[in-house]
Amino acid sequence: MSDTDSFIDEVNEELKRDRLFATMRKLAPYALAGVLILVGGAAWNEWSKAKETAAAQAFGDSILAAIENEDPEAQRAALGAIAADGDRQGILDLLRAANELVAEDRGAAIALLAGVEANTALPASYRQIAALKRVIIGGALIPAGEREAVLAGLAAAGQPFRPLALEQLALLALETGDRDAALSRAQSLLQEPDVTDALRRRVAQLIVVLGGDLPGNLG
Numbered sequence: 387m388s389d390t391d392s393f394i395d396e397v398n399e400e401l402k403r404d405r406l407f408a409t410m411r412k413l414a415p416y417a418l419a420g421v422l423i424l425v426g427g428a429a430w431n432e433w434s435k436a437k438e439t440a441a442a443q444a445f446g447d448s449i450l451a452a453i454e455n456e457d458p459e460a461q462r463a464a465l466g467a468i469a470a471d472g473d474r475q476g477i478l479d480l481l482r483a484a485n486e487l488v489a490e491d492r493g494a495a496i497a498l499l500a501g502v503e504a505n506t507a508l509p510a511s512y513r514q515i516a517a518l519k520r521v522i523i524g525g526a527l528i529p530a531g532e533r534e535a536v537l538a539g540l541a542a543a544g545q546p547f548r549p550l551a552l553e554q555l556a557l558l559a560l561e562t563g564d565r566d567a568a569l570s571r572a573q574s575l576l577q578e579p580d581v582t583d584a585l586r587r588r589v590a591q592l593i594v595v596l597g598g599d600l601p602g603n604l605g
Contacts, residue, residue, distance in 0.1 A: 445474050449481065461485055476502050476512040483516075487523060496524050514540055518547050522554060530562055549581050553589060560596070569596040576601060 445468070452464035462485050470478045479498045486495040502508060502516035518540055521533040537558065540551035556571035572592045575581065581589075590600055 445470060449478070453481070458485065473508060473512070476505065476508040476516075480512070480516060480519075483519065483523075492523060492527065496520055496527065499523070511546065514545070514547055518550060518554070530558060533558055549575065549578055549585055552578065553585060556589070556592060560592075565596055569593065569598045572596065573598060 448468045449465075452461055452468065455461040455464055462482075465478065465482050465485055468478055479502045483495040483498040483502075486492075486498065499516040499520040503513050503520060505513065517536050521528060521536050524533070534555065537551045537555050539545075541548050541555060545551070552571060552575045556568045556575065559565075559571060560568035572589050575589050576586065576593075593600055
């Protein structure tokens with residue numbers, strides 16, 4: 387290879403290095419921005435988690451402080467002063483409903499439970515608990531047809547509160563004067579899986595009151 391060719395090759399290599407360095411300089415800000423985004427995203431995620439944990443802790447502390455009040459009126463005021471949103475609002479309203487019931491204000495308790503029941507943003511379990519409590523607490527204040535419709539939905543196969551809803555359907559039939567339906571529903575309930583001992587005893591007592599026969603293991 388001649389000196390001229392060698393010189394040309396060196397010049398070409400130098401030009402390639404210059405272009406590479408120029409490209410790197412152009413891309414450096416983007417690379418830096420990418421690193422900052424990754425680091426910032428991780429920091430934001432950790433901050434969000436810490437903030438949520440602190441908020442949950444503060445909410446729990448405020449609930450405990452409120453229910454530790456022995457005076458029902460003080461407890462009601464403390465619960466009413468708590469700010470919440472999302473799932474926490476559902477929990478708070480369920481507690482407020484229980485407090486209103488203790489204070490013998492069924493109307494207020496029913497209204498709070500109806501709000502939880504109708505809030506589609508809340509988990510289904512919260513809404514179902516509220517619905518069941520509302521028809522139990524409401525009693526004759528809620529039309530029998532409405533109660534039966536709510537309970538029928540809660541008693542559908544696979545629903546978590548099915549046994550309790552079936553019990554209420556039996557009691558509702560008795561309330562409306564249909565003793566045969568009440569007895570049939572009570573006897574069927576004893577054949578359901580996942581019936582607690584307490585519920586089984588209550589249903590057995592209802593069957594006896596209605597003059598029905600108990601299964602052999604309960605007779």
